[in-house]
Amino acid sequence: MRWMRLGMGLAAAAVAAAAGWQFFRPSKVSVVAPMRGDAAEIVYASGVVEPLVWAKVTPVERERIVAHCNCEGQRVEKGHVLARLDTSQVDAMIAALKARLNLSREEYRRQSVLSERNVGSQQALDRARAEVVQFESLVAGQQARLEGYVLRAPGDGVVLRRDGEVGEVAEPGTGLFWVGEPTPLIVTADVNEEDIPRVSVGQRTLLRSDAFPGRTLEATVDRITPKGDPVTKAYRVRFRLPEDTPLRIGMSTDVNVVVRVAPNARIVPTVAVDGDRVFVVENGEARLRTIRTGIRGPAGIEVLSGLGDDTRIVSPFPAQLADRARVAVTAVTPR
Known part of the structure; x- marks a missing residue:
């Protein structure tokens, strides 16, 4: 029994020692140690490359396409016929109205003769005259409507794109042609209303496009639409592209407006900072320290004070770690 109690005591001591360890x-x-570099305050948006001068040509009537110019990529002049829609129904209506107009004119002439002979009433003559005017207006209205069945170039330019084929039905408001000048190009983007006060004409802008991975392209803030959209809570901003830009019309881009640049700033990873707090390692302990920050980005944060260039910062921020807890450094994250 005594040996059993001794064994149990040794086992309990071993468990306690293991738990304590x-x-x-x-x-x-x-x-990770802070790094030195340029910190930039950025306003982010996404945009689309567009010509500075262009227009979308859309039909106002729902009808079948019977002809198009097949001039995509070619230069056209203002008024050039781009496409024609089927006018058979309108032509039939105009023919019927003209027949009614001829009958009303004949009736008006007959009533005029009767009125001159004093055997017809003035009321009948007025009624015949009103019918003539009515059918003349109806014919003129349908003839004017025919112009809507012809799609013309709204101005001089290049046919940038054509949609729709002969035989397809064109829907009102659907773009069939895009006509404009291929250069100069701009990027149109919507900037959130909370960011728009920091955006001004002339600011340098960096662009990224999936079409050119790893390549940073530049633009300049050109115009800001005075009125924002209260639904999307955004303002439309246009960015001027240089003449030698490789971007093409219709490409999507990530827009980064450079608001302010802090040169040779002390930068730490964003994941190492919790609000204005970081953990630093000193003498084998994790010390919680308050810092003063400046520019904040998705990858790094500028530190204005509270850290030295050689300070070792715990990254990522250990939310479960207590101040002055003992730590062992297992890796130094490269910067």
Whole structure:
């Protein structure tokens, strides 16, 4: 019994020692040192490349396409016929109205003769005259409507794109042609209303496009639409592209407006900062420290004070770690 009690006591002591070692052993953390570089305050948006001068040609009537110019990529002059829609129904209506107009004119002439002979009433003559005027207006209205069945170039330019084929039905408001000048090009983007006060004409802008991976392209803020959209809570901003830009009409881009640049700034990873707090490693302990920050970005944060260039910062920020907890550095994250 005595040996059994001794064995049990040794086992309990071993368990307690193991638990204590687990409790007091240092927490493993990775650290990173601040780096020096240019910190930029950026306003983000997404945009589309467009010509500065262009127009979309859409039909106003729902009808079948019977002809188109097949002039995509070619230069056209204002008024050039781009497409024609089927006018058979309108032509039939005009023919019927003209027949009614001829009958009303004959009736008006007959009533005029009767009125001159004093055998017809003035009321009948007025009624015949009104019918003539009515049918003349109806014929003129339908003839004017025929112009809507002809799609013309709204101005001089290049046919940038054509949609719709002969035989297809054109829907009102659907773009069939895009006519404009291929250059100069702009990027049109919607900027959130909370960011628009920081955007001004002339600011440098960096662009990224999936068509040119790893390549940073430049633009300049050209115009800001005075009225914002209260539904999307955004303002339309246009960015002027240089003449040698590789971007093409219709490409989508990520827009980064450079608001302010802090040169040679002390920068730490964003994931290492919780509000204005960081953990630093000193003498094998994690010390919670308050810092003063400046420009904040998705990857890095500018530190104005509270850290030195050689300070070792725990990254990412260990939310479960207590101040002055013992730590063991397992890795130094490269910057």
